Amino acid sequence: MKRPASFEKLLTILRKLPSVGPKMSERMAFRILRMTEEEIKDFIETLQDAHKEVRPCVICGHWDDSSPCRICSDETRDKTVLCVVENSQDVQAVGRIRDFNGVYHVLGGVLSPLEGIGPQDIQIASLMKRLEGEPIVEVILALNSDVEGETTAQYLAKQITFLSIKVQSNGRPEGIRITRPAQGLPAGGELEYMDELTLTRAFEGRREFDRN
Numbered sequence: 352m353k354r355p356a357s358f359e360k361l362l363t364i365l366r367k368l369p370s371v372g373p374k375m376s377e378r379m380a381f382r383i384l385r386m387t388e389e390e391i392k393d394f395i396e397t398l399q400d401a402h403k404e405v406r407p408c409v410i411c412g413h414w415d416d417s418s419p420c421r422i423c424s425d426e427t428r429d430k431t432v433l434c435v436v437e438n439s440q441d442v443q444a445v446g447r448i449r450d451f452n453g454v455y456h457v458l459g460g461v462l463s464p465l466e467g468i469g470p471q472d473i474q475i476a477s478l479m480k481r482l483e484g485e486p487i488v489e490v491i492l493a494l495n496s497d498v499e500g501e502t503t504a505q506y507l508a509k510q511i512t513f514l515s516i517k518v519q520s521n522g523r524p525e526g527i528r529i530t531r532p533a534q535g536l537p538a539g540g541e542l543e544y545m546d547e548l549t550l551t552r553a554f555e556g557r558r559e560f561d562r563n
């Protein structure tokens with residue numbers, strides 16, 4: 352029997368969310384249908400409020416309820432150390448490391464020639480502009496160690512090396528150091544799922560980036 356059109360539409364919308372397949376979308380849809388009037392009203396308002404209030408920071412791209420975000424506006428943060436991550440969830444993960452007090456840059460994705468994602472599709476130009484204009488002395492490339500993360504890290508390291516030579520000749524003799532967390536970021540593993548201790552060790556033992 353054909354399902355009601357409104358129910359089909361709900362399933363289609365739910366399936367647009369990451370990791371939601373046909374089975375999961377049905378479970379979610381039935382749970383939504385069973386909500387009381389009050390619960391569904393609260394659910395809709397919560398979605399609308401979050402969608403309206405949380406947006407990417409104009410400086411670093413982290414999603415927060417203020418822009419510049421609370422991290423970029425925090426005067427106690429060390430603005431000379433910048434950690435480059437793939438997405439906003441990674442900022443939350445690195446934020447769990449007590450000793451990391453630097454700032455971030457969220458790329459909003461990684462390079463993927465197979466999916467047609469090139470340098471202009473992620474926040475690389477804004478990163479280079481920051482590195483040139485802000486007194487940053489170290490960039491930590493905290494990207495996943497899967498193929499796309501590695502490709503992106505190699506690309507960025509090359510660009511930052513060129514930029515470092517430029518800033519050195521323009522009166523910043525220390526240049527820009529490029530580091531990456533020590534081995535310990537599992538292949539394909541996402542930062543957000545790493546436990547605090549492993550993440551802290553990987554950051555403490557960070558080393559100079561070797562370019563291939």
Ligand SMILES: [Zn+2]
Binds near residue numbers: 409411423424
């Ligand atoms: Zn920010």
